[in-house]
Amino acid sequence: MEFSIKNTSFIAKQKSECLVISIDSSNKQSDLVKDLDQSIQAMISQLINNGEVTGKLGETTFIYPFANDLTQKLLLVGCGKATEFDVTKSKKVINAVVKELLAKKVKNITWDLLTFNPAQSCEIAKRIPQIVGEMTYQFDQFKSKKSPIPSLTKVTLLYTDNKLTETLTHNLLQGQIIANAIKSTKTLANMPSNVCNAQYLAQQGKQLAKNHSSLKVTCLGEKELAELNMNAYLAVGRGSVNESIMTVIEYNGAQDKKAQPFVLVGKGLTFDSGGISIKPSASMDEMKYDMCGAATVYGVMQAVAELELPINVVGVMAGCENMPDGNAYRPGDILTTMSGTTVEIINTDAEGRLVLCDALTYIARYNPKVVIDIATLTGACIVALGHHYTGVMGNNEKLITQLVSSSNKTDDKAWALPIDDDFQQQIKSTCADIMNSSGRDGGTITAACFLSRFTKEYQWAHLDIAGTAWKSGANKGATGRPVAMLIQYLLDQNQS
Structure with a gap:
């Protein structure tokens, strides 16, 4: 066009x-x-x-x-x-x-x-x-x-x-x-899981770097993830024949190449069966969209390179697949995360936060200016906000306000939800530091509380896009949200 x-x-x-x-x-x-x-x-x-x-x-x-x-x-x-x-x-x-x-x-x-x-x-x-x-x-x-x-x-x-x-x-x-x-985000997200696995995400990241010389891509496979003690991330993919791969895309557009980067972390569950805590069969086909967070990161990094923004940005596509298998992780297991925090597994279908917690620990090495994770994390977010608003939570009010402002400018609507100590109490475990699921009550917020335990070193916001990343029914397909919001946010920071 x-x-x-x-x-x-x-x-x-x-x-x-x-x-x-x-x-x-x-x-x-x-x-x-x-x-x-x-x-x-x-x-x-x-x-x-x-x-x-x-x-x-x-x-x-x-x-x-x-x-x-x-x-x-x-x-x-x-x-x-x-x-x-x-x-x-x-x-x-x-x-x-x-x-x-x-x-x-x-x-x-x-x-x-x-x-x-x-x-x-x-x-x-x-x-x-x-x-x-x-x-x-x-x-x-x-x-x-x-x-x-x-x-x-x-x-x-x-x-x-x-x-x-x-x-x-x-x-x-x-x-x-x-x-x-x-468009790129939608096409990547619409790909079927028998084509789009973590390796496919890595290949797309490498191709993006070939198309844009300003981008550098690093792919960490299971060997590298194990060396980093990213045990929670690895546990989620253990039941799949497809390798878990974390793809890191770096863009250094700032005049000072060592300037603190904006970091985006996208959940990349290329298929989520729920694992041992298997999902109902109805609408399970839509679980190919559980990697829309990673697809969003891909689209935003493409735009950042084409806009030639004078900032540094790091994008992470946390690729993985959650399948039931004799080697799959189980309810009742206790995992030691990269940070050393231990997690009791209550529900293997609360897997996205396990992948993200290790990725959020990993990116601290970049000394980030801010970190934003994007994830189709909880069905509870759909109950709270429908398919109209992306849920926003985090540990920095200014960052949350900026994201909501950017969402309003782009008509890519977002709404801030509370996150405080009352909700933190719900994820306490009797036999580990925390548990990965605390039931239905406040499920979107308790998931964010879980992630907050791994983001204390930097300013962080969490975008729950479970209700906004794709449409169901006759018009089934990815929406490309919240790409516009995030690009506007980065443009706003460049102008401030």
């Missing part, structure tokens, strides 16, 4: 296949629309006066060429009142337009959307590629009959203020990079 900004006041002279025109419901049309209307014999005015075009938010009217001096199709889209038009409303408009264009198999368009409310244009420019990318995304690698390729390939956005053109172009490019990162 090609996106560009063009500075001009004359939309009628554009050579694209279709002109998309933003209509104000208050009938106070822009000079750009008035000029077009005049060149096509006041057809737009007639449609508005007749009540056939109202300017209602998301309402579309498709018109084929009808005048000798107009060879393009016209798509009129209602945007409500310009004074009330914002980023949220733009999403509804963009969705309506792209749906119509795809249905009509239009290949390239020119659109005046950024001129509708110039005060909102910079943020809308960043959103457009992401929304278009979401609507045109396909995952059909394993279908014998491929889906038709979406027709829309080129979007030219008009603007009439030379002073903002550079900023708009910059934001549009950022939006494209974020859209591509979300």
Whole structure:
């Protein structure tokens, strides 16, 4: 998909296949629309006066060429009142337009959307590629009959203020990079478990480094993990024939190469059967999505390299597979983690925190500025926040506030949950330092409490994406969340 900004006041002279025109419901049309209307014999005015075009938010009217001096199709889209038009409303408009264009198999368009409310244009420019990318995304690698390729390939956005053109172009490019990162995350997460195992994650990480010279990748297999005493991590994968591999991606973009990095740790359970505490069979196919945390790290690191951010970032994909087997770990086992903390296993399906606790101990060697882990960790988070919000917890209020702020900017919504000593009491064990599961009550928070025992050396936040990382049912598939939120967070830190 090609996106560009063009500075001009004359939309009628554009050579694209279709002109998309933003209509104000208050009938106070822009000079750009008035000029077009005049060149096509006041057809737009007639449609508005007749009540056939109202300017209602998301309402579309498709018109084929009808005048000798107009060879393009016209798509009129209602945007409500310009004074009330914002980023949220733009999403509804963009969705309506792209749906119509795809249905009509239009290949390239020119659109005046950024001129509708110039005060909102910079943020809308960043959103457009992401929304278009979401609507045109396909995952059909394993279908014998491929889906038709979406027709829309080129979007030219008009603007009439030379002073903002550079900023708009910059934001549009950022939006494209974020859209591509979300696409990469979704494709990796959608891969079936018989293809995507920890070794596959490692291979994808290495390929990413080949594509971007600013990235360095290190892969730690079971031998290296054992040498590091990452016994909790290794226990989870013990029942699988597939090797557990932790893939570390390093990006040093800061002027000071030794500057403290931002560290992202993604849970990478490429399939989670629950182990000995096996899951119910219903919807177990969706447990291929238990590596969406690792897929998120992959997408964010791709974007960091393409954005050339002047910061240092480390991304960890903690690859593993949880299967029942004669060699699998059991309820009642006691494991000694890399940190030396002992854990009583109550439920082998509470495995993600065991993988993460050793990974979170490992990354302390980087002297991180902040650490953010991303994990499809608890079904309890879905009970608490549904499929709308990612749960955020941690040991630093400023970091939590920054993440929630970044989520609001990107419409990749997140909500902070409490984490305190009352919940910490629930994970006490009678025969080890802590236990890996304390039941249903406050399950999302007690899981975070478990992780907090391994993050005392640095500022840390935990993102529970169990409810937001994928969709079920007829539209089953990865969502690419919370890639946009995390990229925005890193962009915000770069600007602060």
